[in-house]
Amino acid sequence: MAPFFICALHYIWPMIQVFVTGGTFDKEYNYITGQLYFEDTHLKEMFDRGRCSLEIDIKTLMMVDSLEMTEQDRGIIVHNTARSQYDKVIITHGTDRMVQTAKELAAANISKTVVLTGAMVPYAFGTSSDGFFNLGSALAFAQCKPHGVYIAMNGRCFDWDKVKKNTATGFFETI
């Protein structure tokens, strides 16, 4: 595709940066150990299946459970979000520490629309996963919302500083 065409498209439809960090979203079932683990991300196939015609730039920053995310990991996420050339960034992320990463992103004062999303059931578990729905909503919120940091879960878009995960129910709630 010629640079000029990309440029022209840019004025009409936004290009979206997607950063993969792991989380339940991309977990697989290991049939030997019975544990969940990470193989490769499903994001590319999900956008294809969603027949998405936006230009999406997918980069895998890490594949970790957010409970095991370190300060250094969060630093990598913030750094890459800040230096992305795109105005709209979607970050797939484990739900347990999604709010914490959102806070650090907000603290960095990045002039972009940043939407974190995730899943309660792995995409690989087929017709029970919420991941594909969440990705569709995150993509839409990323296109609509003004600059800021948001969490797209449960069909809603939460401001980073007005949300917590209810660990008993698994739902995100306003605070």
Add this chain to the structure above:
Amino acid sequence: MAPFFICALHYIWPMIQVFVTGGTFDKEYNYITGQLYFEDTHLKEMFDRGRCSLEIDIKTLMMVDSLEMTEQDRGIIVHNTARSQYDKVIITHGTDRMVQTAKELAAANISKTVVLTGAMVPYAFGTSSDGFFNLGSALAFAQCKPHGVYIAMNGRCFDWDKVKKNTATGFFETI
């Protein structure tokens, strides 16, 4: 849930009206005839699976292939959209005549945000359907967009008067 609580929620999170009209979205495979047909809508189970915590009011207006939609059918859609008590309306619709219904909705000058969406592959066909992704994006666009009539397909939100379906590729495109 007490009426007061619903009322309070109303100020924080919008309630969404969903009108089901059929389309590929809700088609099933008849294993006797090998044809596609309509049984019941999947919308309720889709919002559940998406773990959507917004209040959604789902009404099935009809279950038809949009190629077989009559003027009367479109009249029913416009009428119900106008008289819905909610400000945000999602309409699931066959993709072949989605633009035509959008036009008639726009002509009715309804002061609501109306988002039409659909699917290229039936939701019942499992892990190949785009419907769940489209529903997630339609739900998000319905919450973000100002009053008007829109088509949410392919990860995008098109204005009703700037879109056509490319029948050769199945993608919606700006005109």
Add this chain to the structure above:
Amino acid sequence: MAPFFICALHYIWPMIQVFVTGGTFDKEYNYITGQLYFEDTHLKEMFDRGRCSLEIDIKTLMMVDSLEMTEQDRGIIVHNTARSQYDKVIITHGTDRMVQTAKELAAANISKTVVLTGAMVPYAFGTSSDGFFNLGSALAFAQCKPHGVYIAMNGRCFDWDKVKKNTATGFFETI
């Protein structure tokens, strides 16, 4: 269905006893804890989906991971298999201790065809599970094999005393 008809069918097509004991086959994903657990068995819906027209009598004896199966649990399986009124018995079972239960069934010298089967990936995980395939093969082997105790996994039917699970690969192998 009139008793006479059942009786008549009995001469033509065997009635099959299915005992559910749990195992990966029937595990679900708990999206709060990220652990696998048991809810209800999927066996009835699997035979329906397989459009099975044999008369099947499904009884859930227990819902346990075979690693946690006690001697008492195995006693219940052997007892119920012995006293079933049917000549052909399928037992769904965790793969880790399937061979051990097969041994105890063989030691009981029951004059029936007993086929144990299971899955490496839970049926609830959709299009990655081997369970539906294994059930089809177990059902066929149960109809064909002479009295004895067998393990139906990996498309094969193993004699109870000539098989082990390779815990490194997850495949059953002849010994």
Add this chain to the structure above:
Amino acid sequence: MAPFFICALHYIWPMIQVFVTGGTFDKEYNYITGQLYFEDTHLKEMFDRGRCSLEIDIKTLMMVDSLEMTEQDRGIIVHNTARSQYDKVIITHGTDRMVQTAKELAAANISKTVVLTGAMVPYAFGTSSDGFFNLGSALAFAQCKPHGVYIAMNGRCFDWDKVKKNTATGFFETI
């Protein structure tokens, strides 16, 4: 794998010939036209998913709806079945003319165990298809049954001359 090892295995576990002829089993949904069509067969991925450890030789003879099968097509099936080097042959086939092809195979007096199977719902339609179950049972029947021609559907194995498809219910029945 060394030739000697293959040879040794041959004595222990049968090698199975699988001939693909199309049928609902391998149909796909064309989202542009809304029609079913054939792309590539799913048989290889099905045996992988079933974690089948038998040696299977899959050959695609044709990809046709059995209603459109010609005498020449049936000739190709009979010819290839006769000249296969394997003693056990599974043929995936459209259900509408499965009995007719079984008859022609029987008329050819081939000294092999030949099992025809198919599906009422395409494998590609995910968690509603019976195909994976039928394949598991066909594979088991092929290993157990004496030479002859059989139809494996609905969890049963029918002799070629004692079966018809009930076109009203979609079930195979003894005659």
